[in-house]
Amino acid sequence: MKNKVKGVRIENGMTQTELADELGVSRQTIFAIETSMYVPSTVLALKISRLFKKKVEDLFELEKKD
Amino acid sequence: MSAKFLLPHKFKKLGFCMFPLGLTGWIVAQLGWFDKFLSSLNFRFPGIQIILIFSFFTFLIGLYFIAFSKEKWEDEFISKLRLESFQFAALIQISFFIISFLYILVSGNEPANDSFLMLFFILAIFIFWLSYILKFNLSLFQNKLKNFKEGK
Numbered sequence: 001m002k003n004k005v006k007g008v009r010i011e012n013g014m015t016q017t018e019l020a021d022e023l024g025v026s027r028q029t030i031f032a033i034e035t036s037m038y039v040p041s042t043v044l045a046l047k048i049s050r051l052f053k054k055k056v057e058d059l060f061e062l063e064k065k066d
Numbered sequence: 067m068s069a070k071f072l073l074p075h076k077f078k079k080l081g082f083c084m085f086p087l088g089l090t091g092w093i094v095a096q097l098g099w100f101d102k103f104l105s106s107l108n109f110r111f112p113g114i115q116i117i118l119i120f121s122f123f124t125f126l127i128g129l130y131f132i133a134f135s136k137e138k139w140e141d142e143f144i145s146k147l148r149l150e151s152f153q154f155a156a157l158i159q160i161s162f163f164i165i166s167f168l169y170i171l172v173s174g175n176e177p178a179n180d181s182f183l184m185l186f187f188i189l190a191i192f193i194f195w196l197s198y199i200l201k202f203n204l205s206l207f208q209n210k211l212k213n214f215k216e217g218k
Contacts, residue, residue: 016213020139024141025139025141025142025143026137026138026139026141026143026144027213028139028143028144028206028209028210028213029139029141029142029143029144031209031212031213031216032143032209033143035212035216037209038143038146040142041142044142
């Protein structure tokens with residue numbers, strides 16, 4: 001699964017630490033999501049989309065292998 | 067793993083102190099170095115068994131603290147790493163069993179006695195927990211290192 005979390009975070013002028021604090025997760029988790037090492041749970045994906053006021057589909061995108 | 071089974075983060079540091087201390091103490095006591103040292107001082111210590119038991123329990127409790135302590139941020143990504151590490155440890159343990167039994171089958175060297183068999187099973191248990199701790203902490207370290215390099 002691809003995601004645009006990094007781009008949207010930078011657009012919003014947030015650091016990984018700030019985003020992690022807003023979501024109540026670790027900076028490691030944000031890094032893992034941004035590098036597609038980890039696919040977040042539905043709850044976390046919804047929290048991210050709500051924070052950036054975007055649809056989940058705008059942030060996360062399925063790939064062919066999914 | 068559900069966080070309700072985990073100890074507070076401070077226990078991890080305590081575990082990392084207790085684990086090597088207990089292991090070293092146990093090995094030193096097993097090798098009889100305590101006896102040699104105390105007899106060189108002309109001091110007869112009657113309870114070497116007490117040292118053995120005490121050091122082994124320190125080692126065991128240290129292992130438990132390391133394996134079952136929360137990280138500073140215990141979130142879903144850490145839970146995923148824990149699950150992967152448990153799977154890895156289970157794979158290592160089952161491989162250890164298969165290789166050992168194949169070795170016995172091929173070589174015909176059966177365990178000499180019950181105490182040898184007991185030692186074998188204790189080793190299998192420790193292999194599981196040590197593999198889990200190693201895999202989990204290595205995964206955390208690798209992730210931190212990648213993040214650090216990316217941040218540079």
